[in-house]
Amino acid sequence: MQNFDLIVIGAGAAGMFAAGTAAEHGARVLLLEKMNRPGRKLILTGMGRCNITNSEPIENYYNRYGKNGRWLRQAIQGFTPTQTIKFFNHLGVETIEESNGQIFPKSQKAREVVDVLVNYNLNNRVTIRNDVEVKNLLIRDGAIEGLSCKVIARDTFKFESIFATKVIVATGGKSYPGTGSTGDGYRWAKKAGHTLTPIFPALVPLETKEQIPVEVIKLEMPDVKVCLWIDDKKVEEGRGEIEFTRTGLSGRIILKMSKQCVLALHVKSRVEITLDLVPDLGMKELDVKLLQCLNEYGKKRMFNILRELIPERLIGYCLEINEIDPDKLGHQLTADERKRLRLWLKEVRFIIKGHRSYIKALVTSGGIQLKEIHPKTMESKLVKGLYFAGEVLDVDGDKGGYNLQAAFSTGRMAGLACSG
Ligand SMILES: Cc1cc2nc3c(=O)[nH]c(=O)nc-3n(C[C@H](O)[C@H](O)[C@H](O)COP(=O)(O)OP(=O)(O)OC[C@H]3O[C@@H](n4cnc5c(N)ncnc54)[C@H](O)[C@@H]3O)c2cc1C
Structure with a gap:
């Protein structure tokens, strides 16, 4: 030979x-x-x-x-x-x-x-x-x-x-x-x-305790601010693309944070991810924007009004979680509902219960x-x-x-x- x-x-x-x-x-x-x-x-x-x-x-x-x-x-x-x-x-x-x-x-x-x-x-x-x-x-x-x-x-x-x-x-x-x-x-x-x-496994999609609704699966959002919380302490934040998957969250910014999540999960820490879906607006600016939309489109359904702020596929999920009737008209929204909406848009919280295996890492x-x-x-x-x-x-x-x-x-x- x-x-x-x-x-x-x-x-x-x-x-x-x-x-x-x-x-x-x-x-x-x-x-x-x-x-x-x-x-x-x-x-x-x-x-x-x-x-x-x-x-x-x-x-x-x-x-x-x-x-x-x-x-x-x-x-x-x-x-x-x-x-x-x-x-x-x-x-x-x-x-x-x-x-x-x-x-x-x-x-x-x-x-x-x-x-x-x-x-x-x-x-x-x-x-x-x-x-x-x-x-x-x-x-x-x-x-x-x-x-x-x-x-x-x-x-x-x-x-x-x-x-x-x-x-x-x-x-x-x-x-x-x-x-x-x-x-x-x-x-x-x-x-x-x-x-x-x-x-x-690293650069791996994360699994959330919260069920991702069917209509949201595979939804990609190019610009979301993501914060990673371990045992209630913010340990990392970043801005970029996320994707909702059948079992949780993925996308560039999530994958980047996944290594810390995996390590924390292995030592049984509490891991959470929060998403700011409107990162260009501060809380006050968002309220102004919401009020503007509600005034301008007061006779429209909330489902249609929210199109101004988030992708259509996410609206049903958003309204359901915040217990707002999608047929409610803009001018009917109460101050309390507006507050719930505002808080949610700035900080959607997911409990991370696991991660995908090597097969998806x-x-x-x-x-x-x-x-x-x-x-x-x-x-x-x-x-x-x-x-x-x-x-x-x-x-x-x-x-x-x-x-x-x-x-x-x-x-x-x-x-x-x-x-x-
Ligand atoms: C889906 C996916 C997309 C990715 N995209 C990117 C990207 O776009 N950019 C980027 O930078 N990184 C990317 N990565 C990561 C990147 O592919 C890896 O880090 C890189 O390929 C590692 O190179 P490697 O040569 O060390 O190992 P590998 O590319 O895994 O090669 C190892 C080789 O060894 C062979 N082998 C194993 N055991 C034996 C054995 N006993 N005898 C003989 N041969 C054996 C395997 O068959 C394999 O061909 C991606 C990874 C995946 C899974």
Whole structure:
């Protein structure tokens, strides 16, 4: 069998970057993927459009990864968001910038990104083998020797050992397990002596105690002020897009807050989310606006009047919760009802009782403890020749292209380190 300098496990964002980089710099590389083709998760990213990175200035970038952003500094500086854009442009992917600095391929097709990465590997003579599920790492005397794997061929399979003195584990986290990311790398890392920080789903929709009415499900509101309360203390607030789901709340701003919610729920704290549905109006201004509407449209039904303030699909829910008859006319609304309405519009409160599972989480938080990994090369400090890249590490970022950038940067650094 052919000899390889390096084996990369997992043909996702980090693995394809790592393998292509090492091969481009002269290494003989084998890339193993357990699914029947590379990039199964990548193709789903950005709702099939792939938000490859974010143009935010690099000084602010690290804050997007919470407390572990500092560790990521060397990797991101080693392969910056600007370099990511140039990399893809150079390979023929034209990019465009959308709101909040998010960068997408101009074609709006994640498939283009996957194809380009696969070709980047093939053109640099990486051997890609699909349908190969790595089972274990082979480690002796504190150094990597290779791995054992299950090779699937048509309706049968066989076991194989493959040897190399360098192995990059880029098996991703546990989210969206149907794409192949089932947390295998965590198990091997633990067996190799690494510490795992607890893992849990992040960027994940939240489940509310309150039932979401059918007509409100899938309603998206682009600009809502959201506050997160833990044990009656406001811990985070932000403004942005939310979405009502069958089981609760989602949308960019909710996903961003979900990590804190998940942690708080795990320690049995009381978690609440409040929504300010009219964030541009202060309480007084809202009252003035309400009075104006009631005067102007006094003979109209409350249902119609509220169209001035909130999406139509939300009006029935709003009136029901505030016990206001939808057929009531504007001039019939009492001062008390107006007050209830005003308070509700500024602060709709939801008790968060849970979160969706890994099946619906965009990323996995937690993973291989970073102090056991060299931040420049991604090499394990415990096992010589063993490297980790991507989401398998204890790195997760905000929504907006930050997670793929982390996968690309750590993949690049590991690939470079393994090419010498
Ligand atoms: C629906 C969705 C949308 C997203 N959208 C965005 C976005 O637009 N922008 C953004 O920045 N981030 C996005 N993310 C997050 C981003 O996709 C991940 O953070 C990123 O893909 C992680 O890259 P990775 O290479 O570490 O892992 P993955 O992309 O998960 O790749 C891991 C690979 O390893 C393979 N593998 C696992 N175990 C084995 C094994 N035992 N043997 C062989 N192969 C194995 C898997 O099959 C998989 O192909 C999204 C995530 C999801 C789920």
